[in-house]
Amino acid sequence: MTEGRRVLVRVPATSANLGPGFDTLGLALSVYDELVVTELPGGRLEVIVAGEGVDDVPRDASNLVVRAIAYAFEAVGRPVPGLRLDARNVIPHGRGLGSSGAAVVSGLLAAKGLLEGEVDFSSETLLRLATELEGHPDNVAPALFGGLTIAWVDEDGPQHKKLIVHRGVSPIVFVPDFTMSTSVARSLQPAHVPREDAVFNVSRSALLIAALTQSPELMLAATADRLHQSYRAQAMPDTDRLVQALRAQGFAAVVSGAGPSVLVLADGPGRRLEAAAVASSAGDTPWETLMLAVDVKGGTVREYAEGST
Structure with a gap:
Protein backbone atom coordinates (compact mmCIF):
# COMPACT_ATOMS: atom_id res chain seq x y z
CA MET A 1 0.00 0.00 0.00
CA ILE A 164 -10.25 45.29 4.90
CA VAL A 165 -7.78 47.12 7.14
CA HIS A 166 -6.60 50.60 6.14
CA ARG A 167 -3.18 50.46 4.49
CA GLY A 168 -1.82 52.93 7.04
CA VAL A 169 -2.22 50.45 9.90
CA SER A 170 1.16 48.89 10.72
CA PRO A 171 1.19 46.17 13.40
CA ILE A 172 4.14 45.49 15.65
CA VAL A 173 4.14 42.79 18.32
CA PHE A 174 6.37 42.54 21.38
CA VAL A 175 6.73 38.94 22.55
CA PRO A 176 8.18 38.11 26.00
CA ASP A 177 9.92 34.90 27.01
CA PHE A 178 7.16 33.94 29.46
CA THR A 179 3.71 32.52 28.74
CA MET A 180 0.17 33.11 29.94
CA SER A 181 -2.67 30.61 30.24
CA THR A 182 -5.87 31.76 28.55
CA SER A 183 -7.96 29.98 31.20
CA VAL A 184 -6.07 31.72 34.00
CA ALA A 185 -6.46 35.09 32.28
CA ARG A 186 -10.21 34.55 31.93
CA SER A 187 -10.55 33.55 35.57
CA LEU A 188 -9.31 36.98 36.66
CA GLN A 189 -12.26 38.79 35.09
CA PRO A 190 -15.34 39.59 37.16
CA ALA A 191 -18.72 38.17 36.18
CA HIS A 192 -20.22 41.69 36.20
CA VAL A 193 -18.80 45.10 35.32
CA PRO A 194 -20.13 48.63 35.98
CA ARG A 195 -22.61 49.91 33.41
CA GLU A 196 -20.38 52.87 32.54
CA ASP A 197 -17.52 50.49 31.74
CA ALA A 198 -19.76 48.44 29.45
CA VAL A 199 -20.92 51.59 27.65
CA PHE A 200 -17.29 52.78 27.39
CA ASN A 201 -16.28 49.56 25.65
CA VAL A 202 -19.24 49.59 23.29
CA SER A 203 -18.29 53.09 22.12
CA ARG A 204 -14.60 52.24 21.74
CA SER A 205 -15.33 49.01 19.85
CA ALA A 206 -17.44 50.93 17.36
CA LEU A 207 -14.75 53.57 17.04
CA LEU A 208 -12.09 50.89 16.54
CA ILE A 209 -13.83 49.59 13.41
CA ALA A 210 -13.68 53.11 11.97
CA ALA A 211 -10.05 53.57 13.03
CA LEU A 212 -8.89 50.28 11.52
CA THR A 213 -10.76 50.65 8.24
CA GLN A 214 -10.86 54.42 7.61
CA SER A 215 -9.17 56.63 10.20
CA PRO A 216 -5.94 55.24 11.73
CA GLU A 217 -5.32 58.56 13.49
CA LEU A 218 -8.12 57.58 15.91
CA MET A 219 -6.38 54.36 16.94
CA LEU A 220 -5.18 55.46 20.38
CA ALA A 221 -8.64 56.49 21.60
CA ALA A 222 -10.24 53.51 19.85
CA THR A 223 -8.09 50.90 21.63
CA ALA A 224 -8.92 52.03 25.19
CA ASP A 225 -10.51 49.26 27.27
CA ARG A 226 -12.16 48.85 30.66
CA LEU A 227 -13.51 45.34 30.28
CA HIS A 228 -10.62 42.90 30.65
CA GLN A 229 -7.05 44.23 30.49
CA SER A 230 -6.95 45.94 33.88
CA TYR A 231 -8.29 42.82 35.61
CA ARG A 232 -5.59 40.65 34.02
CA ALA A 233 -2.76 43.09 34.71
CA GLN A 234 -1.93 41.53 38.09
CA ALA A 235 -1.03 38.25 36.38
CA MET A 236 1.36 39.88 33.87
CA PRO A 237 2.77 43.08 35.36
CA ASP A 238 5.55 43.36 32.77
CA THR A 239 2.97 43.32 29.99
CA ASP A 240 0.87 45.95 31.74
CA ARG A 241 3.90 48.20 32.27
CA LEU A 242 4.80 48.04 28.60
CA VAL A 243 1.23 48.74 27.48
CA GLN A 244 1.03 51.77 29.78
CA ALA A 245 4.47 53.05 28.72
CA LEU A 246 3.57 52.81 25.03
CA ARG A 247 0.16 54.42 25.45
CA ALA A 248 1.72 57.25 27.43
CA GLN A 249 3.82 57.98 24.34
CA GLY A 250 0.78 57.99 22.08
CA PHE A 251 0.94 54.42 20.74
CA ALA A 252 -2.19 52.28 20.38
CA ALA A 253 -0.88 49.42 22.52
CA VAL A 254 -3.05 46.55 23.75
CA VAL A 255 -2.62 43.10 25.24
CA SER A 256 -2.62 40.60 22.38
CA GLY A 257 -5.36 38.07 23.07
CA ALA A 258 -4.99 36.75 26.60
CA GLY A 259 -1.38 37.93 26.65
CA PRO A 260 1.35 38.25 27.52
CA SER A 261 2.42 39.67 24.13
CA VAL A 262 1.73 43.33 23.38
CA LEU A 263 0.27 44.48 20.07
CA VAL A 264 0.78 48.02 18.79
CA LEU A 265 -1.39 49.24 15.93
CA ALA A 266 0.84 51.99 14.60
CA ASP A 267 -0.50 54.52 12.12
CA GLY A 268 2.47 54.16 9.77
CA PRO A 269 5.58 51.98 9.33
CA GLY A 270 7.93 54.66 10.67
CA ARG A 271 6.08 54.83 13.96
CA ARG A 272 6.94 51.20 14.64
CA LEU A 273 10.61 52.06 15.08
CA GLU A 274 9.65 54.61 17.71
CA ALA A 275 7.50 52.02 19.49
CA ALA A 276 10.40 49.56 19.47
CA ALA A 277 12.61 52.19 21.12
CA VAL A 278 10.03 52.65 23.88
CA ALA A 279 9.86 48.88 24.45
CA SER A 280 13.64 48.56 24.66
CA SER A 281 13.74 51.08 27.50
CA ALA A 282 10.60 50.02 29.39
CA GLY A 283 11.96 47.91 32.24
CA ASP A 284 14.25 44.89 32.28
CA THR A 285 12.02 42.44 30.41
CA PRO A 286 13.46 41.42 27.03
CA TRP A 287 10.88 41.67 24.26
CA GLU A 288 11.23 40.01 20.87
CA THR A 289 10.06 42.53 18.27
CA LEU A 290 7.96 41.35 15.31
CA MET A 291 7.26 43.98 12.66
CA LEU A 292 4.35 42.50 10.78
CA ALA A 293 1.71 43.10 8.16
CA VAL A 294 -1.98 42.32 8.27
Whole structure:
Protein backbone atom coordinates (compact mmCIF):
# COMPACT_ATOMS: atom_id res chain seq x y z
CA MET A 1 0.00 0.00 0.00
CA THR A 2 1.27 3.43 -0.89
CA GLU A 3 0.84 6.87 0.59
CA GLY A 4 -2.32 8.74 -0.35
CA ARG A 5 -3.08 12.39 -0.89
CA ARG A 6 -0.70 15.00 0.51
CA VAL A 7 -1.65 18.62 1.27
CA LEU A 8 0.15 21.76 2.38
CA VAL A 9 -1.58 24.03 4.91
CA ARG A 10 -0.54 27.56 5.88
CA VAL A 11 -2.29 29.46 8.69
CA PRO A 12 -1.56 32.93 10.10
CA ALA A 13 -1.15 34.08 13.68
CA THR A 14 -3.97 36.16 15.10
CA SER A 15 -4.47 38.79 17.75
CA ALA A 16 -7.88 38.83 19.42
CA ASN A 17 -9.75 41.53 21.37
CA LEU A 18 -7.63 44.44 20.03
CA GLY A 19 -8.35 46.29 23.26
CA PRO A 20 -12.09 46.90 23.62
CA GLY A 21 -13.39 44.19 21.25
CA PHE A 22 -13.38 41.40 23.83
CA ASP A 23 -14.26 37.97 22.32
CA THR A 24 -15.44 39.75 19.16
CA LEU A 25 -12.63 41.35 17.14
CA GLY A 26 -9.62 39.58 15.69
CA LEU A 27 -6.79 40.43 13.31
CA ALA A 28 -4.73 38.07 11.15
CA LEU A 29 -0.97 38.71 11.22
CA SER A 30 1.87 37.74 8.88
CA VAL A 31 3.41 34.98 11.00
CA TYR A 32 2.57 31.48 9.76
CA ASP A 33 2.51 27.86 10.82
CA GLU A 34 2.96 25.43 7.93
CA LEU A 35 1.88 21.83 7.87
CA VAL A 36 2.24 18.99 5.39
CA VAL A 37 -0.29 16.22 5.97
CA THR A 38 -0.03 12.88 4.20
CA GLU A 39 -2.55 10.02 4.20
CA LEU A 40 -0.93 6.81 5.40
CA PRO A 41 -2.12 3.22 5.04
CA GLY A 42 -3.02 1.03 7.97
CA GLY A 43 -4.23 3.72 10.33
CA ARG A 44 -0.71 4.74 11.30
CA LEU A 45 -0.01 8.10 12.91
CA GLU A 46 3.28 9.96 12.66
CA VAL A 47 3.77 13.49 14.00
CA ILE A 48 6.95 15.42 13.26
CA VAL A 49 7.34 18.90 14.77
CA ALA A 50 9.94 21.59 14.15
CA GLY A 51 10.12 25.08 15.63
CA GLU A 52 7.77 26.32 18.34
CA GLY A 53 6.60 23.66 20.77
CA VAL A 54 9.14 21.11 19.58
CA ASP A 55 9.70 19.92 23.16
CA ASP A 56 6.11 19.74 24.35
CA VAL A 57 3.69 19.31 21.42
CA PRO A 58 2.08 15.82 21.67
CA ARG A 59 3.06 13.29 19.02
CA ASP A 60 -0.03 11.11 19.47
CA ALA A 61 -3.77 11.35 18.89
CA SER A 62 -4.04 14.08 21.55
CA ASN A 63 -2.21 16.48 19.22
CA LEU A 64 -4.58 19.38 18.55
CA VAL A 65 -4.07 19.28 14.78
CA VAL A 66 -4.74 15.54 14.73
CA ARG A 67 -7.85 16.04 16.86
CA ALA A 68 -9.12 18.74 14.48
CA ILE A 69 -8.57 16.51 11.44
CA ALA A 70 -10.41 13.66 13.14
CA TYR A 71 -13.22 16.01 14.20
CA ALA A 72 -13.75 17.17 10.62
CA PHE A 73 -13.73 13.63 9.19
CA GLU A 74 -16.18 12.43 11.85
CA ALA A 75 -18.44 15.46 11.23
CA VAL A 76 -18.99 14.36 7.64
CA GLY A 77 -19.21 10.66 8.42
CA ARG A 78 -15.87 9.63 6.94
CA PRO A 79 -13.34 7.27 8.57
CA VAL A 80 -10.18 8.95 9.74
CA PRO A 81 -7.21 7.75 7.64
CA GLY A 82 -3.71 7.11 8.83
CA LEU A 83 -1.78 10.36 8.93
CA ARG A 84 1.70 11.80 8.88
CA LEU A 85 2.02 15.40 10.03
CA ASP A 86 5.12 17.42 9.27
CA ALA A 87 4.62 20.66 11.21
CA ARG A 88 6.80 23.75 11.02
CA ASN A 89 5.57 25.95 13.84
CA VAL A 90 6.49 29.63 13.88
CA ILE A 91 3.60 31.17 15.86
CA PRO A 92 4.75 31.55 19.50
CA HIS A 93 2.93 29.27 21.92
CA GLY A 94 1.11 30.60 24.97
CA ARG A 95 1.82 34.23 24.05
CA GLY A 96 -1.61 35.49 22.94
CA LEU A 97 -1.05 35.09 19.20
CA GLY A 98 -3.61 32.41 18.48
CA SER A 99 -1.39 29.32 18.34
CA SER A 100 -4.15 26.96 19.47
CA GLY A 101 -6.64 28.53 17.06
CA ALA A 102 -4.09 28.15 14.28
CA ALA A 103 -3.67 24.46 15.16
CA VAL A 104 -7.43 23.91 15.02
CA VAL A 105 -7.73 25.73 11.69
CA SER A 106 -4.71 23.84 10.32
CA GLY A 107 -6.36 20.52 11.09
CA LEU A 108 -9.70 21.51 9.59
CA LEU A 109 -8.10 22.85 6.42
CA ALA A 110 -6.00 19.69 6.16
CA ALA A 111 -9.18 17.63 6.33
CA LYS A 112 -10.76 19.86 3.69
CA GLY A 113 -7.77 19.28 1.40
CA LEU A 114 -7.66 15.54 1.99
CA LEU A 115 -11.38 15.25 1.19
CA GLU A 116 -11.27 17.59 -1.81
CA GLY A 117 -13.60 16.31 -4.54
CA GLU A 118 -15.53 14.12 -2.08
CA VAL A 119 -16.82 16.55 0.55
CA ASP A 120 -17.35 20.30 0.29
CA PHE A 121 -16.49 22.19 3.48
CA SER A 122 -18.13 25.60 3.28
CA SER A 123 -16.79 28.65 5.08
CA GLU A 124 -19.75 28.42 7.46
CA THR A 125 -18.99 24.77 8.26
CA LEU A 126 -15.31 25.45 8.86
CA LEU A 127 -16.11 28.33 11.24
CA ARG A 128 -18.66 26.22 13.11
CA LEU A 129 -16.29 23.28 13.55
CA ALA A 130 -13.41 25.56 14.55
CA THR A 131 -15.55 27.35 17.14
CA GLU A 132 -16.78 24.05 18.57
CA LEU A 133 -13.17 22.96 19.06
CA GLU A 134 -11.70 26.29 20.19
CA GLY A 135 -14.63 27.60 22.22
CA HIS A 136 -14.64 31.14 20.79
CA PRO A 137 -14.70 32.42 17.19
CA ASP A 138 -12.57 35.55 17.70
CA ASN A 139 -9.24 33.83 16.94
CA VAL A 140 -10.36 31.16 14.48
CA ALA A 141 -12.30 33.59 12.25
CA PRO A 142 -9.25 35.69 11.25
CA ALA A 143 -7.11 32.54 11.04
CA LEU A 144 -9.59 31.12 8.54
CA PHE A 145 -10.46 34.23 6.57
CA GLY A 146 -7.68 36.79 7.13
CA GLY A 147 -7.94 40.54 7.66
CA LEU A 148 -9.97 42.10 10.45
CA THR A 149 -12.94 40.00 11.52
CA ILE A 150 -15.98 40.70 13.63
CA ALA A 151 -17.25 37.42 15.09
CA TRP A 152 -20.49 36.68 16.90
CA VAL A 153 -22.79 33.76 17.70
CA ASP A 154 -26.53 33.70 17.06
CA GLU A 155 -29.26 31.05 16.83
CA ASP A 156 -27.64 29.80 13.61
CA GLY A 157 -24.23 29.38 15.21
CA PRO A 158 -20.99 31.36 14.84
CA GLN A 159 -20.91 34.14 12.24
CA HIS A 160 -18.25 36.50 10.94
CA LYS A 161 -17.73 39.62 8.87
CA LYS A 162 -14.36 40.26 7.26
CA LEU A 163 -13.19 43.84 6.81
CA ILE A 164 -10.25 45.29 4.90
CA VAL A 165 -7.78 47.12 7.14
CA HIS A 166 -6.60 50.60 6.14
CA ARG A 167 -3.18 50.46 4.49
CA GLY A 168 -1.82 52.93 7.04
CA VAL A 169 -2.22 50.45 9.90
CA SER A 170 1.16 48.89 10.72
CA PRO A 171 1.19 46.17 13.40
CA ILE A 172 4.14 45.49 15.65
CA VAL A 173 4.14 42.79 18.32
CA PHE A 174 6.37 42.54 21.38
CA VAL A 175 6.73 38.94 22.55
CA PRO A 176 8.18 38.11 26.00
CA ASP A 177 9.92 34.90 27.01
CA PHE A 178 7.16 33.94 29.46
CA THR A 179 3.71 32.52 28.74
CA MET A 180 0.17 33.11 29.94
CA SER A 181 -2.67 30.61 30.24
CA THR A 182 -5.87 31.76 28.55
CA SER A 183 -7.96 29.98 31.20
CA VAL A 184 -6.07 31.72 34.00
CA ALA A 185 -6.46 35.09 32.28
CA ARG A 186 -10.21 34.55 31.93
CA SER A 187 -10.55 33.55 35.57
CA LEU A 188 -9.31 36.98 36.66
CA GLN A 189 -12.26 38.79 35.09
CA PRO A 190 -15.34 39.59 37.16
CA ALA A 191 -18.72 38.17 36.18
CA HIS A 192 -20.22 41.69 36.20
CA VAL A 193 -18.80 45.10 35.32
CA PRO A 194 -20.13 48.63 35.98
CA ARG A 195 -22.61 49.91 33.41
CA GLU A 196 -20.38 52.87 32.54
CA ASP A 197 -17.52 50.49 31.74
CA ALA A 198 -19.76 48.44 29.45
CA VAL A 199 -20.92 51.59 27.65
CA PHE A 200 -17.29 52.78 27.39
CA ASN A 201 -16.28 49.56 25.65
CA VAL A 202 -19.24 49.59 23.29
CA SER A 203 -18.29 53.09 22.12
CA ARG A 204 -14.60 52.24 21.74
CA SER A 205 -15.33 49.01 19.85
CA ALA A 206 -17.44 50.93 17.36
CA LEU A 207 -14.75 53.57 17.04
CA LEU A 208 -12.09 50.89 16.54
CA ILE A 209 -13.83 49.59 13.41
CA ALA A 210 -13.68 53.11 11.97
CA ALA A 211 -10.05 53.57 13.03
CA LEU A 212 -8.89 50.28 11.52
CA THR A 213 -10.76 50.65 8.24
CA GLN A 214 -10.86 54.42 7.61
CA SER A 215 -9.17 56.63 10.20
CA PRO A 216 -5.94 55.24 11.73
CA GLU A 217 -5.32 58.56 13.49
CA LEU A 218 -8.12 57.58 15.91
CA MET A 219 -6.38 54.36 16.94
CA LEU A 220 -5.18 55.46 20.38
CA ALA A 221 -8.64 56.49 21.60
CA ALA A 222 -10.24 53.51 19.85
CA THR A 223 -8.09 50.90 21.63
CA ALA A 224 -8.92 52.03 25.19
CA ASP A 225 -10.51 49.26 27.27
CA ARG A 226 -12.16 48.85 30.66
CA LEU A 227 -13.51 45.34 30.28
CA HIS A 228 -10.62 42.90 30.65
CA GLN A 229 -7.05 44.23 30.49
CA SER A 230 -6.95 45.94 33.88
CA TYR A 231 -8.29 42.82 35.61
CA ARG A 232 -5.59 40.65 34.02
CA ALA A 233 -2.76 43.09 34.71
CA GLN A 234 -1.93 41.53 38.09
CA ALA A 235 -1.03 38.25 36.38
CA MET A 236 1.36 39.88 33.87
CA PRO A 237 2.77 43.08 35.36
CA ASP A 238 5.55 43.36 32.77
CA THR A 239 2.97 43.32 29.99
CA ASP A 240 0.87 45.95 31.74
CA ARG A 241 3.90 48.20 32.27
CA LEU A 242 4.80 48.04 28.60
CA VAL A 243 1.23 48.74 27.48
CA GLN A 244 1.03 51.77 29.78
CA ALA A 245 4.47 53.05 28.72
CA LEU A 246 3.57 52.81 25.03
CA ARG A 247 0.16 54.42 25.45
CA ALA A 248 1.72 57.25 27.43
CA GLN A 249 3.82 57.98 24.34
CA GLY A 250 0.78 57.99 22.08
CA PHE A 251 0.94 54.42 20.74
CA ALA A 252 -2.19 52.28 20.38
CA ALA A 253 -0.88 49.42 22.52
CA VAL A 254 -3.05 46.55 23.75
CA VAL A 255 -2.62 43.10 25.24
CA SER A 256 -2.62 40.60 22.38
CA GLY A 257 -5.36 38.07 23.07
CA ALA A 258 -4.99 36.75 26.60
CA GLY A 259 -1.38 37.93 26.65
CA PRO A 260 1.35 38.25 27.52
CA SER A 261 2.42 39.67 24.13
CA VAL A 262 1.73 43.33 23.38
CA LEU A 263 0.27 44.48 20.07
CA VAL A 264 0.78 48.02 18.79
CA LEU A 265 -1.39 49.24 15.93
CA ALA A 266 0.84 51.99 14.60
CA ASP A 267 -0.50 54.52 12.12
CA GLY A 268 2.47 54.16 9.77
CA PRO A 269 5.58 51.98 9.33
CA GLY A 270 7.93 54.66 10.67
CA ARG A 271 6.08 54.83 13.96
CA ARG A 272 6.94 51.20 14.64
CA LEU A 273 10.61 52.06 15.08
CA GLU A 274 9.65 54.61 17.71
CA ALA A 275 7.50 52.02 19.49
CA ALA A 276 10.40 49.56 19.47
CA ALA A 277 12.61 52.19 21.12
CA VAL A 278 10.03 52.65 23.88
CA ALA A 279 9.86 48.88 24.45
CA SER A 280 13.64 48.56 24.66
CA SER A 281 13.74 51.08 27.50
CA ALA A 282 10.60 50.02 29.39
CA GLY A 283 11.96 47.91 32.24
CA ASP A 284 14.25 44.89 32.28
CA THR A 285 12.02 42.44 30.41
CA PRO A 286 13.46 41.42 27.03
CA TRP A 287 10.88 41.67 24.26
CA GLU A 288 11.23 40.01 20.87
CA THR A 289 10.06 42.53 18.27
CA LEU A 290 7.96 41.35 15.31
CA MET A 291 7.26 43.98 12.66
CA LEU A 292 4.35 42.50 10.78
CA ALA A 293 1.71 43.10 8.16
CA VAL A 294 -1.98 42.32 8.27
CA ASP A 295 -2.55 38.96 6.57
CA VAL A 296 -5.41 39.29 4.08
CA LYS A 297 -5.78 35.69 2.87
CA GLY A 298 -6.24 33.66 6.03
CA GLY A 299 -5.54 29.95 6.07
CA THR A 300 -4.85 28.16 2.80
CA VAL A 301 -4.63 24.54 1.70
CA ARG A 302 -3.43 23.03 -1.56
CA GLU A 303 -2.10 19.83 -2.99
CA TYR A 304 1.52 19.34 -2.02
CA ALA A 305 4.20 18.40 -4.51
CA GLU A 306 7.68 17.44 -3.38
CA GLY A 307 9.92 20.48 -3.35
CA SER A 308 7.04 22.97 -3.42
CA THR A 309 6.77 25.80 -0.89
